[in-house]
Amino acid sequence: MTETTKTHVILLSCGSFNPITKGHIHMFEKAREYLHKTGRFIVIGGIISPVHDSYGKPGLVSSRHRLTMCQLAVQSSDWIRVDPWECYQDTWQTTCSVLEHHRDLMKRVTGCILSNVNTPSTTPVIGQPQNQTPPIYQSHNNMNHKPTAIKLWGKISESLGKICCVRPHVDRFTFVDENANLGTAMRYEEIELRILLLCGSDLLESFCIPGLWKDSDMEVIVGDFGIVVVPRDGADTERIMNHSSILRKYKDNIIVVKDATNHPMAIVSSTKSRLALQHGDGHVVDYLSQPVIDYILQSQLYINASG
Amino acid sequence: METHSITTVVLLACGSFNPITNMHLRMFELARDHLEDTGQYRVVKGIISPVGDGYKKKGLIEACHRLEMAKLATENSGWITVDYWESLQPEWVETAKVIRHHHEKLLTAEQNNDEVDTVKYTKKRRIEENYFEGSSHQKRRDSPQLMLLCGADVLESFGIPNMWKQEDIAEIVGRFGLVCITRSGNDPYKFIHQSDMLWTYRKNIHVVHRVGDQ
Numbered sequence: 001m002t003e004t005t006k007t008h009v010i011l012l013s014c015g016s017f018n019p020i021t022k023g024h025i026h027m028f029e030k031a032r033e034y035l036h037k038t039g040r041f042i043v044i045g046g047i048i049s050p051v052h053d054s055y056g057k058p059g060l061v062s063s064r065h066r067l068t069m070c071q072l073a074v075q076s077s078d079w080i081r082v083d084p085w086e087c088y089q090d091t092w093q094t095t096c097s098v099l100e101h102h103r104d105l106m107k108r109v110t111g112c113i114l115s116n117v118n119t120p121s122t123t124p125v126i127g128q129p130q131n132q133t134p135p136i137y138q139s140h141n142n143m144n145h146k147p148t149a150i151k152l153w154g155k156i157s158e159s160l161g162k163i164c165c166v167r168p169h170v171d172r173f174t175f176v177d178e179n180a181n182l183g184t185a186m187r188y189e190e191i192e193l194r195i196l197l198l199c200g201s202d203l204l205e206s207f208c209i210p211g212l213w214k215d216s217d218m219e220v221i222v223g224d225f226g227i228v229v230v231p232r233d234g235a236d237t238e239r240i241m242n243h244s245s246i247l248r249k250y251k252d253n254i255i256v257v258k259d260a261t262n263h264p265m266a267i268v269s270s271t272k273s274r275l276a277l278q279h280g281d282g283h284v285v286d287y288l289s290q291p292v293i294d295y296i297l298q299s300q301l302y303i304n305a306s307g
Numbered sequence: 308m309e310t311h312s313i314t315t316v317v318l319l320a321c322g323s324f325n326p327i328t329n330m331h332l333r334m335f336e337l338a339r340d341h342l343e344d345t346g347q348y349r350v351v352k353g354i355i356s357p358v359g360d361g362y363k364k365k366g367l368i369e370a371c372h373r374l375e376m377a378k379l380a381t382e383n384s385g386w387i388t389v390d391y392w393e394s395l396q397p398e399w400v401e402t403a404k405v406i407r408h409h410h411e412k413l414l415t416a417e418q419n420n421d422e423v424d425t426v427k428y429t430k431k432r433r434i435e436e437n438y439f440e441g442s443s444h445q446k447r448r449d450s451p452q453l454m455l456l457c458g459a460d461v462l463e464s465f466g467i468p469n470m471w472k473q474e475d476i477a478e479i480v481g482r483f484g485l486v487c488i489t490r491s492g493n494d495p496y497k498f499i500h501q502s503d504m505l506w507t508y509r510k511n512i513h514v515v516h517r518v519g520d521q
């Protein structure tokens with residue numbers, strides 16, 4: 001499969017990150033590895049988006065600290081970054097609105113139209129998967145039949161190529177039409193960019209809790225965007241997905257990362273980390289990266305039992 | 308869904324410009340792209356304000372040369388201009404004062420625009436102006452937001468003791484705003500998060516990441 005047919009992905013993870021653990025980073029790395037292994041995706045970036053302070057979870061330390069710790073945890077990563085947008089808003093943001101914010105921002109930054117998973121586009125734009133018959137210009141044999149159409153497609157692609165900063169690869173080839181006119185057609189590499197929500201099976205499970213999520217939000221998150229789930233401790237994702245009609249409906253948009261459950265990182269959690277810190281348990285070095293531990297000690301966080 | 312209005316912005320860059328380089332110009336473009344990509348701003352003007360000779364930095368060549376070079380560098384730009392005011396002052400002018408000067412200048416420019424109207428319209432406008440005389444809201448909404456354009460080093464210099472007056476920092480980030488161009492990933496955020504003052508005004512500090520330096 002060539003690079004042209006792969007989907008470029010940005011993994012977005014929302015959560016408290018209270019604190020960020022080695023498990024969170026492992027989740028990103030495992031997801032990227034798995035997506036690459038399927039041969040269908042190229043992960044071009046990861047975004048950690050800590051939740052706003054007004055989320056109201058007991059024991060949630062100030063976003064100032066959580067953002068700083070996240071940054072310390074990814075300082076040596078060349079593809080994962082921390083985004084403070086959520087924390088900087090006046091109030092708590094729904095997961096749905098965070099996904100939409102990043103999509104709209106990417107749209108403006110790249111000029112690309114980010115594909116919705118299930119919505120095919122009727123207009124030829126960069127980023128839409130062509131899952132019907134291949135475009136006529138791809139086959140030299142068909143070219144003599146509709147030279148005008150090829151030239152038109154070439155012109156559309158050219159102007160789209162100008163507004164899109166993701167420089168698509170261009171193939172130029174000459175052809176001769178039925179009137180023996182020499183022409184040049186251009187074929188552009190199509191780049192499909194998607195933002196996928198990255199999460200653990202606990203978030204997936206929470207979709208099944210009645211009243212916790214708005215149905216319309218779930219439709220957008222799973223239906224329009226898509227989810228990558230990295231299951232942790234023996235969670236049965238099949239059973240979870242069968243429990244919710246929306247998850248069942250958009251089964252194809254849920255990618256479950258295999259082989260993640262038996263890794264030592266699978267048992268790490270923020271809760272365990274906080275408890276370890278409160279009890280002076282040395283195992284905390286297995287859960288949190290050293291710069292994060294140093295920051296926690298220096299800022300005297302998580303000393304008191306809470307959450 | 309974006310139902311908010313768009314704020315027009317003027318970017319002001321203070322510095323030695325000793326000499327002005329392509330990176331200085333690129334800074335303006337990066338800042339403009341970043342702000343406009345948020346969908347909330349429209350950058351209408353960029354001002355380069357080279358420091359005066361009174362700054363007494365080692366190796367600083369005369370302002371007249373630095374200004375001329377900056378003028379040459381921006382002569383083909385449709386939106387970036389060079390301003391001489393700071394360099395014409397006899398003594399070094401604090402950044403906050405330079406910003407305040409340009410802010411006043413922008414306000415006056417807005418007011419002068421009203422006077423360009425033909426006679427037919429001035430009567431109507433005078434009535435409107437009297438109506439809004441009490442509140443300056445109308446004028447403030449129409450005049451562009453002035454933001455200081457700088458590198459991460461300036462942001463970090465806010466933390467150096469006795470370098471800046473606290474009230475000046477508060478004014479710069481609180482009242483105006485900062486666009487900070489950085490190469491080093493999220494380090495500016497680290498600085499913002501650790502400073503009480505900067506944390507308070509974090510929404511007015513726009514961090515732009517430089518990618519792929521030439």
